[in-house]
Amino acid sequence: MAILEVKDLSFSYPDKSILHRISFKINRGDFLCVVGTNGTGKSTLLRLILNRLQPTEGSIKLFGTDSSQFKDFGKIAYVSQKATAFNKDFPATVEEIASLGLYSRKGLFKKYTKEDRKKVHEALERVGLAEFANKKIGNLSGGQQQRVFIAKALVSSPDIIFLDEPTVGIDIKAVDSICCLLGELNAGGITIVMVTHDISSVIYHSNKVLILSEDGSSELISSQEFTGRSLMNLQHHSHKEV
Amino acid sequence: MEIFTLAFMQRAVIVALFISVVTPLIGNIIVLRRLSTIGDALSHAGLAGVTIGLCLSFSPVVSAIIFSVLSALTIEYIRRSFPNYSEMATAIVLSFAVGVAAVFSGFVKSTAGFNSFLFGSIVAISNFELVTVIVLSIAVIIIMTLLYRELFYISFDEEGAYLSGVPVRSVNLVFTVLTAIVVSIAARTVGSLVISSLMIIPVACSMLISKSFLHNTVLSVIFALFFTTAGLFVTAFYDLKPGGTIVLIGIAVLVVILIVRKQR
Ligand SMILES: Nc1ncnc2c1ncn2[C@@H]1O[C@H](COP(=O)(O)OP(=O)(O)OP(=O)(O)O)[C@@H](O)[C@H]1O
Ligand SMILES: [Mg+2]
Numbered sequence: 001m002a003i004l005e006v007k008d009l010s011f012s013y014p015d016k017s018i019l020h021r022i023s024f025k026i027n028r029g030d031f032l033c034v035v036g037t038n039g040t041g042k043s044t045l046l047r048l049i050l051n052r053l054q055p056t057e058g059s060i061k062l063f064g065t066d067s068s069q070f071k072d073f074g075k076i077a078y079v080s081q082k083a084t085a086f087n088k089d090f091p092a093t094v095e096e097i098a099s100l101g102l103y104s105r106k107g108l109f110k111k112y113t114k115e116d117r118k119k120v121h122e123a124l125e126r127v128g129l130a131e132f133a134n135k136k137i138g139n140l141s142g143g144q145q146q147r148v149f150i151a152k153a154l155v156s157s158p159d160i161i162f163l164d165e166p167t168v169g170i171d172i173k174a175v176d177s178i179c180c181l182l183g184e185l186n187a188g189g190i191t192i193v194m195v196t197h198d199i200s201s202v203i204y205h206s207n208k209v210l211i212l213s214e215d216g217s218s219e220l221i222s223s224q225e226f227t228g229r230s231l232m233n234l235q236h237h238s239h240k241e242v
Numbered sequence: 243m244e245i246f247t248l249a250f251m252q253r254a255v256i257v258a259l260f261i262s263v264v265t266p267l268i269g270n271i272i273v274l275r276r277l278s279t280i281g282d283a284l285s286h287a288g289l290a291g292v293t294i295g296l297c298l299s300f301s302p303v304v305s306a307i308i309f310s311v312l313s314a315l316t317i318e319y320i321r322r323s324f325p326n327y328s329e330m331a332t333a334i335v336l337s338f339a340v341g342v343a344a345v346f347s348g349f350v351k352s353t354a355g356f357n358s359f360l361f362g363s364i365v366a367i368s369n370f371e372l373v374t375v376i377v378l379s380i381a382v383i384i385i386m387t388l389l390y391r392e393l394f395y396i397s398f399d400e401e402g403a404y405l406s407g408v409p410v411r412s413v414n415l416v417f418t419v420l421t422a423i424v425v426s427i428a429a430r431t432v433g434s435l436v437i438s439s440l441m442i443i444p445v446a447c448s449m450l451i452s453k454s455f456l457h458n459t460v461l462s463v464i465f466a467l468f469f470t471t472a473g474l475f476v477t478a479f480y481d482l483k484p485g486g487t488i489v490l491i492g493i494a495v496l497v498v499i500l501i502v503r504k505q506r
Contacts, residue, residue: 083399086398090274091274091453091457100394103408108408109388
């Protein structure tokens, strides 16, 4: 069964049409990268999938359920493009922020057990930040903060994680470590959907690529094909320069 | 010390202690969500309620609660029409409240009574008000404890909270109503004009020190308890206005913390 199925999806903001009749499907275990130039609607697509926006036309199914009816919040996790844009003086520790990820499984008024705390610690260990558990989150570096948000996404043991440009604004080494981490998580069975401009993570870790174009159309191809095309482009450019 | 054996002073101390617990609990969320203007708007709404109550010889505290809760609901309603300009909602309600307070204050016979709500008073608390404050404070403490995680999540990342299944709208609504209740009951001891400072100064102090959300919450309550008890002491001995005294003590502590932190 497809874990995410988008059919003939169109979307317009009042003054601007963004996505036009997009269809694609991903299965359990896929690692999908969404690419496209700025403003082509990548974040908008994620917000539509997560039911923060309603499609103008078409349908989106998560785990077979229409995304507007989807209530099984524990199965999905989302790391937003603005995750690290919080106020740096916000008084909260790394552990407290990671614990927020438990909510989607727990819901209103539920007690948190020792088991839950253990899950949080495991997730922090997984992203290599166990010794930062009691540090104030605003005092970590951008790359470390991004990893805290990945840990927060992990604590609910989701089936699918959506990430919107998780590697923007951090150095190459940190990008590598985050992409490798996502690759490992994917190898462990978690489906990943990531918006990115980082071509190397597409080539090394993903198996599918969704390309959004400025005219609102889209194309789903395999990573091999994407790699091939990128190489062609490169050759094309070097020919032109000669 | 004799003064603390007087019945009115005991009532004042009890009320002040309860208020020092609930005010920073609300204030924490207000500061972290950058909603400080809502505290202001609602305390003025409370004052408008007090004025109407005094005019109609109706319990000023109760009419403050009613007026302030209605204003809170109005703010939430306007906010939904302009989601990205929520300060507009508070500005509209604030000016309306000031208008109402100004017009009705002309009809208030006892200016002393009116003044006591502006700057607070320790002599004016009736038994009925004492009970109202205790019951409502306990309710606020219970609800804030139950919604601790939800409010923490929303304050840190409202969209993330929504996507994790936090009923953001309902929690926001409940919180705004609690804010309205707290500013109204606090008007009695500290006065309408300084409530929003009592919401914010203890939080400002604790934010300079604490690393975690939990510590920040607890510490801000401790600061507020210290400010109000110290304030009441000074007020009782020097016959000052409690609201102003409490706030000035708070500011002094804040300045000291800022200086000590700079030097380290
Ligand atoms: N709330 C909004 N109202 C109107 N237009 C919007 C809104 N949000 C985004 N847009 C427009 O929709 C288009 C797509 O935005 P979106 O954020 O999805 O792009 P993106 O592909 O994620 O870009 P980036 O690479 O910069 O993150 C942009 O042209 C943007 O200006
Ligand atoms: Mg984007």
